[in-house]
Amino acid sequence: MTGNEGPARNLDGPASPATAPPFEQLVLESRDIQAFLTELAILASSRLSAPGNTIHSGVTVLRHRKPEAVAASDAAAKALDELQNGFGQGPCLTALRRKTTLLVPDLAAESRWRPYLRTAMEHGVSSILAVPLNLAGDAEAVLNFYSGCSNGFTSEDVATAEMFAGQAASSLRLILRITQLSEARNDLSAAMQSRTVIDMAIGAIMAQNRCDRDTAFNILTRTSSARNVKLREVAAIVITSISGERGIGTHIDE
Known part of the structure; x- marks a missing residue:
């Protein structure tokens, strides 16, 4: 990751319905939930990345009250999610627990989660965006974004990320319910x-x-x-x- 200040973007703002990712297709083509979440992270990373500002995206879920990094756009995102989970604190975990979007535009200027943020900055992270997935009580998950630039996320990026999370949550709820019905049928x-x-x-x-x-x-x-x-x-x-x-x-x- 490189530490730049607010790079110019070639994005046209939040994705419109016509350019939104084909989540229904992902549901049909994904082998399982983890495959779906991995494709989600890759799509989200691609959509928010811009020249000079590569965005790394991961998905963390809460299992038995413990956070677990289950999917990522790349190895860097996986490592960053696991790093935060190891500290047990950070913006992504806070967003997950509070069920609200959380943006940290400049880690160096943030006073919360200092032990974790110091380590994250050593790994080249300068800004973080976390958007929880509303799974209606079926599970708890958060979509995490990492940038090597301070102020690496614009207001349009936040809107796009929330759009991704909203559409993905709807599809994921469907997958979870299908899985639960299948397991119940097999048990019966x-x-x-x-x-x-x-x-x-x-x-x-x-x-x-x-x-x-x-x-x-x-x-x-x-x-x-x-x-x-x-x-x-x-x-x-x-x-x-x-x-x-x-x-x-x-x-x-x-």
């Missing part, structure tokens, strides 16, 4: 499969031992506990034994 499918196997095993034990369902279930659970094997696995072994393969058998002493 697994639970139904487990229940089917257990029911089949109970039926086999009932037939073999000429007992009622409750007794058969108790036999199965006691065997699971005694052998320290999951109930579904015991049930699967019982079912396997029906075909004559080696197993614990369906006749289990009470």
